[in-house]
Amino acid sequence: MTEWWKSGIVYQIYPRSFQDTNGDGIGDLPGITQRLDYLADLGVTALWISPMYPSPMADFGYDVSNYIDVHPMFGTLADMDKLIEEAHQRDLRIILDYVPNHSSHQHPWFLESRSSRDNPKRDWYIWHDPAPGGGPPNNWISRFDGDSAWEWDETTEQYYLHSFLKEQPDLNWRNPEVRETMLDVVRFWYDRGVDGLRVDVSYRVMKDPAFRDNPINPDWREGMEPYQRLGETMTKNTPDIHMFNRWLRAVNDEYDDRVLIGEMNLPYEKLVAHYGSVREPEFHLPFNFHLVFSPWEVNNVRQLVESYEAALPDYAWPNWVLSNHDQPRFATRAGIDNARLGMLFLLTVRGTPTIYYGDELGMENVDIPPELVQDPWELLTPGLGLGRDPVRTPMQWDGSTHAGFSEVSPWLPVANNAQSVNVAVEQADPNSMLAFTQRLIALRKTLPALQLGDYRTLETSDVLYAFERFTKSERVQVVLNFGADSTTWKPDGAVKILLASHDPDPPATIQDGVELLGHAGAIVQPLE
Ligand code: NOJ
Numbered sequence: 169m170t171e172w173w174k175s176g177i178v179y180q181i182y183p184r185s186f187q188d189t190n191g192d193g194i195g196d197l198p199g200i201t202q203r204l205d206y207l208a209d210l211g212v213t214a215l216w217i218s219p220m221y222p223s224p225m226a227d228f229g230y231d232v233s234n235y236i237d238v239h240p241m242f243g244t245l246a247d248m249d250k251l252i253e254e255a256h257q258r259d260l261r262i263i264l265d266y267v268p269n270h271s272s273h274q275h276p277w278f279l280e281s282r283s284s285r286d287n288p289k290r291d292w293y294i295w296h297d298p299a300p301g302g303g304p305p306n307n308w309i310s311r312f313d314g315d316s317a318w319e320w321d322e323t324t325e326q327y328y329l330h331s332f333l334k335e336q337p338d339l340n341w342r343n344p345e346v347r348e349t350m351l352d353v354v355r356f357w358y359d360r361g362v363d364g365l366r367v368d369v370s371y372r373v374m375k376d377p378a379f380r381d382n383p384i385n386p387d388w389r390e391g392m393e394p395y396q397r398l399g400e401t402m403t404k405n406t407p408d409i410h411m412f413n414r415w416l417r418a419v420n421d422e423y424d425d426r427v428l429i430g431e432m433n434l435p436y437e438k439l440v441a442h443y444g445s446v447r448e449p450e451f452h453l454p455f456n457f458h459l460v461f462s463p464w465e466v467n468n469v470r471q472l473v474e475s476y477e478a479a480l481p482d483y484a485w486p487n488w489v490l491s492n493h494d495q496p497r498f499a500t501r502a503g504i505d506n507a508r509l510g511m512l513f514l515l516t517v518r519g520t521p522t523i524y525y526g527d528e529l530g531m532e533n534v535d536i537p538p539e540l541v542q543d544p545w546e547l548l549t550p551g552l553g554l555g556r557d558p559v560r561t562p563m564q565w566d567g568s569t570h571a572g573f574s575e576v577s578p579w580l581p582v583a584n585n586a587q588s589v590n591v592a593v594e595q596a597d598p599n600s601m602l603a604f605t606q607r608l609i610a611l612r613k614t615l616p617a618l619q620l621g622d623y624r625t626l627e628t629s630d631v632l633y634a635f636e637r638f639t640k641s642e643r644v645q646v647v648l649n650f651g652a653d654s655t656t657w658k659p660d661g662a663v664k665i666l667l668a669s670h671d672p673d674p675p676a677t678i679q680d681g682v683e684l685l686g687h688a689g690a691i692v693q694p695l696e
């Protein structure tokens with residue numbers, strides 16, 4: 169049997185922004201449950217829900233103060249059980265965000281750890297004496313502000329490590345008690361029926377055991393992100409990370425059919441090591457972020473596919489993502505004209521796709537006025553364009569005042585275009601982005617070649633990229649026009665058009681070339 173996550177489609181939900189049900193302007197778990205029919209109709213397979221645990225919200229939930237509960241703002245454990253049950257009734261899987269690298273500074277473990285040097289939980293976090301001449305123990309810097317990753321603690325006169333905010337102290341996974349407790353967290357959620365985990369910054373969990381300095385980055389210039397002043401050889405993707413991956417995978421495999429997705433941003437030759445080997449498997453899906461961090465440009469996209477395909481061991485299954493809660497939305501990065509082309513590529517290239525909520529509507533970044541900024545990253549590094557609020561705005565359900573997201577003014581403003589870009593309007597229009605995405609997903613489900621088939625490049629030019637997905641008995645071809653002008657693609661012989669990105673009712677059979685508008689694409693099948 170093929171694993172569900174290979175043919176499946178992951179849909180990422182940022183719970184604060186999906187659907188509010190209790191009128192506090194913040195999305196919640198009952199809101200997700202309420203919208204399950206929409207998601208089932210869309211046709212996605214699994215919902216990855218960003219953190220919904222108790223948290224002081226210094227980093228909007230990525231600072232967890234209890235790993236085995238639900239923040240009251242999002243609901244209760246009973247709400248989570250209901251969500252899991254109702255999702256499963258609709259054949260939707262639930263993937264939670266697991267945050268192993270750091271907890272909140274308000275987690276009871278850290279409160280104990282910092283209370284005295286001989287507290288039994290002292291070694292649950294990473295404490296160090298000052299460097300011999302005074303000051304932080306080494307040169308490591310925090311990801312969010314570019315200042316030291318070490319925070320001085322007056323009471324116990326040592327520094328603790330925080331790779332992100334000082335409100336997010338790093339857990340010490342070299343301590344077996346930490347390991348056992350955190351692995352029990354996995355069991356806790358899997359026992360409740362959760363189908364998999366997206367593992368936050370998994371490749372940062374194991375630091376250099378000798379705490380050596382990171383190297384200076386000679387290419388750093390003013391205007392670049394402050395944390396990039398140093399290379400990160402001692403703080404991420406260290407050789408020991410594979411131990412962590414294997415600990416996690418072993419627990420995962422105590423259960424049937426669960427999936428582990430690792431968050432890491434690495435070049436392909438390093439990324440593929442996180443699959444592990446057949447004998448010692450690690451992540452099922454180490455996230456492939458290359459489309460997010462490089463231009464939507466024909467040669468780049470084709471080269472990404474070809475170099476990824478070449479780097480993957482034969483037991484490894486690829487994955488692709490266009491947007492997430494940390495980076496500008498695809499429709500903003502690539503331009504709204506490319507939104508459909510991006511979706512067509514994401515859902516037809518070989519590998520498991522992850523769709524970010526709202527991308528199926530063509531949602532774009534929303535400008536956030538300075539007085540409404542929420543994201544600590546923007547507050548700590550203003551003006552560098554690192555803030556993530558613009559990509560976390562409320563889901564656009566309908567044309568009402570708060571876009572059907574909430575009865576009250578939401579925690580982040582609704583997009584200006586929500587009157588026209590929303591689920592209700594797009595469901596009524598057969599030529600909308602949503603209708604297109606829905607047709608695309610439905611078609612994908614009927615074609616094994618699109619879900620699980622092999623990949624080969626058919627043709628590329630300065631504007632066109634065509635590829636084939638194939639099994640022993642099925643061939644499906646995808647053509648994408650990256651150019652702004654119309655063009656014609658001449659396939660090898662007559663083809664049947666299965667789907668066109670900008671025409672809900674395309675001509676059935678084409679003898680002499682597929683006409684494509686600018687930024688348009690199509691899925692075709694050769695007529696033998
Ligand atoms: C990566 C998450 O995606 C991001 O949102 C978060 O701020 C950091 N990890 C820290 O947990």
Ligand code: CA
Pocket residue numbers: 187188189190191192193194195196241
């Ligand atoms: Ca709410």
